[in-house]
Amino acid sequence: MPHSSLDSFNAAPGGRAAEVLRACSAAPRFAVEVLAGRPYPTGEALVARAEAVSRSLGWDEVTAALAAHPRIGDRVAGSSAEAAASRREQSGMGAADDELRAAMTEGNRAYEERFGTVFLIRAAGRTAPEMLAELQRRLGNSPEQERAEVTEQLAQITGIRVRGMLDP
8 A cells, every 4th residue: 555545545444544644753652543534534534634643743753753854965775755845845855965964964064962862854855955954943942842843744754744644
């Protein structure tokens, strides 16, 4: 199923549907809570539920999901669904010059030192300069502000991935 219609998602055996959802978010309770809402009447209802579950995650679950996300600007390796999604989502970094890539690498290092996690941003639809500007802005956040921003970015990314699962 990696790419599926809503009908086949709703009808898929629980284990298979959970596997597909885990490619959208690695947070431990994400797949369980989204599956509990089946059957979904529309794709948008499924996306809304996925985003709502993501926004409700505790910080420990958010950090578990972050472990599956590569650094913005890193070359994403691997053939997993998560790696493929990250490559698509980070296409805005493809045109970045060496100077911008270096600034992003330095920003990622500073961010990880300050907050203890990878910098997470919904990269889809953003240019490399926009992502760098957001990274620099967010370095000024308090830890509490940043946790809220990371959780929201995770919800947006998850929504995009669920949409992609429904509409290949």
